[in-house]
Amino acid sequence: MAAAVHKLLHHGHHSSSQNEPAPTSPHDRQNSAMDRARDDEKHSLAHWEDHEGQTGANADDKRVGHSSPLLRQEDFELVKTLGTGTFARVWLVRFVDPRPDDPHKVYALKILRKVDVIRLKQVEHVRNERNVLAAVAGHPFITTMVSSFQDHDSLYMLLDYCPGGEVFSYLRRARRFNEPTSQFYAAEIVLILEFLHEREGVAYRDLKPENILIDAEGHLKLVDFGFAKKVENRETYTLCGTPEYLAPEVIRNTGHGTAVDWWAFGILVYEFLVGQPPFWDQNPMKIYEQIVEGRVRFPSAMSAEARDLISGLCTVDTSKRLGNIKGGASAVKSHSWFQNIDWDALYNRKINGPIVPHLRGPADTRNFDEYEPEPDNREPYSNEMKDKWDEYFKDF
Template structure:
C-alpha cells in the first residue's frame, strides 16, 4: 500500500494508514469458552449468522432521513447479544493499530452459497483500549457508526459484539483498499476524478454534520477506501464525536490536516472537517497537501495556501473558501452549510441525486479476483501471543463503559 506514513495525533499518538484502529463494541457477554449455550441461544446465533450472510440482499442507499429516523428498523448497526469471535474464520489481517486489528473474515461453517460472504472484523482488546486512554474514542466510534449505518459512502457497521476481553465491530469489506494508495501510484488525480471523490465526501460531511451533528475529525486519504464498484467508503471513526452546536477541545487528527482552531486549542466543531476537506481536494489535485513540512502546524495557523499555476481558478477558489482561518467565513460553515459547497462552480458537473444513489460510475474500479481478494492490502506481522490479561480488577472498574457493545 502507501509508502509514506503520516501520524495521527490524539491524547495518544498512533499510526495512520491501514492502521484503521478497530473499534469497540461491548455487551455483557461471558467468555465464550466458559459457557454452554442453551438450545434457544444456539438457534438465535444461527438465525443471526444467516441474517449476516444476507444483509447485502437488502442493501440500497437509504435517504439521510431514513438513516437518521429509522435506526430501530434497520438490519445493520445493532449490538448483538449472541455473536462471538468463533462464529468467524479469520482469513487475513487488513490493518493494525495501537489497540486494534482488522481482519478479513467469513462466517465459520458457512453454507456453500455463503462461502464468498466476507466482512472486515475490527477487534479491540479492552486492556489496550483502557491502557491507551481510548475508552471514550472507542465508545464514540461504535455509537456513531451505529447511528450512520446505511449511508452509501460510510463503512457499514453490520453489528457489534463483545466477549470477556475484546470488543468487535463487524464491518462491510472494501476490497479496493485506500484512496491513498491510488493517489501515490497516480502521483495526482485529474480534475474529473478529484471532483467525483470530493463530491462523495461532500455528501458524507453534509450527512454527518447536518443530520447527526457529528464532527469526523480525521479526514485524509488513508481513511477513505474504495469499494468493489469504485465508490468511496469513509472508515475509522475513532475520532468522530457528536458535537452538534457545542465546541470540543481534544487535540486529535493528522498534522497536515489539522484546522487552525484545533492547533490553537480555542475550541472546535464540525468546521474542522471543511478545512480538512479543502486540504484533501488540494492533495487530490497536486499529489501532496499544501502544508507538507517538518512542522506543518507552524504554517497552518497562518493559513496561506500556495497554488500551482496549473490548478484551475475554480479549484483554487473552492480550496481558498474551505481553508479560511476564520471559521465564520469558512465555506461549509457559513450560511447554507454543505449546500453552499455543492453549489460551488467547481462542482457544476455533479448530479448530486444520482451520485448519492450510486448511479454514477466511479473513475477507478478495482480489478478483483473475487469478493475476498486482498491484493490491495499490505501484509502484517502476526499478533503477539504475550498480551496483558483483562483482570478482574479492570473488569470491575471498566466493564460498564463497554455495555453498549
C-alpha cells in the same frame, strides 16, 4: 411444565428403552435454542445488504449497526489481517458454517483489546466510534458497521469489506488525480460531510486519504471513526487528527466543531490535485505555524475554480469558511468547481467510479499490505479491570 421437567429428570431413566434417544435437559435445550438463535443471527447478517440504504431510520428498525448478544469470535474464520493500529487489528473474516443458501460473504472484523483501549486512554473514542457507526449505518459512502459484540477480553465491530484498499495508495501510484477524478471523489465526500454534520451533528475529525477506501464498484467508503464525535452545535477541545490536516482552531485549542472537516476537505482536494498537502514540513511545529498563518500557495496549473473552492474551505476564520457559512454543505455543492456533478445520481451510485479495482473475487486482498502476526503474551483483562471498566463497554 416444571413438574413435567422434574419428572423427566428424576424418572426418565426408568422408562427409556435402549433405542430411545436420551431426554434432553433444560440446559441442553437452552444451548440448542441459543445455537439456533445464533445461526439465525448469522443468516440475517449474511443478508444485511438487502436492508442497506436505511440511514436515518429508527435505530431499532435498522437491521445494521446493532449490538449482538449472540455473536462470538468463534463464529468467524480469521482469513487475513487487513490493518493494525495501536490498540486494534482488522481482519478479513467469513462466517464459520454458513447456511447453504447464504451468499459467500466476507467482512472486515475490527478487534479491539479492552486492556489496550484502557491503557491508551481510548475508552471514550472507542465508545464514540461504535455509537456514531451505529447511527450512520447504511449510508452509501460510509463503511457499514453490520453489528458489534464483545467477549471478556475484546470488543468487536463487524464491518463491510472494501476490497479496493486506500485512496492513498492510488494517489501515490498516480502521483496526483486529474480534475474529473478529484471532482468525483470530492463530491462523494461532500455528501458524507453533509450527512454527518447536518443529519447526525457529528464531526469526523480525521479526514485524510488513508481513511478513505474504494469499494468493488469504485465508490468511496469513509472508514475509521475513532475521532468522530457527536458535537451538535457545541464546541469540543480534544486535540486529535493528523498534523497536515488539522484546522487552525484545533491547533490554537480555542474550541472546534464540524467546521474542522471543511478545512480538512480543502486540504484533501488540494492533495488530490497536487499530490501532496499544501502545508508540509519535516517538523510538525513548522506545519502548525503554516496552518495558523493559513496561506495556501497554488501551482500555476490549477484551475481558477479549484483555487477558489480550496481558498473558501481553507479559511482561518470559521465564520467565513465555506461549508460552515450560511447554506452549509449546499453552498459547497453549488460551487462552480462542482457544476458537472449530478448530486442525486451520485448519491444513488448511478455514476461509475473513475477507478474500479481489478479483483479476483469478493475476498481478494491484493490491495492491502502484509502484516506481522499478533504478539503472544498479551496482558490479560483481569476481573478487577472488568469490574471497573465493563460498564463503559455496555453499548457493544
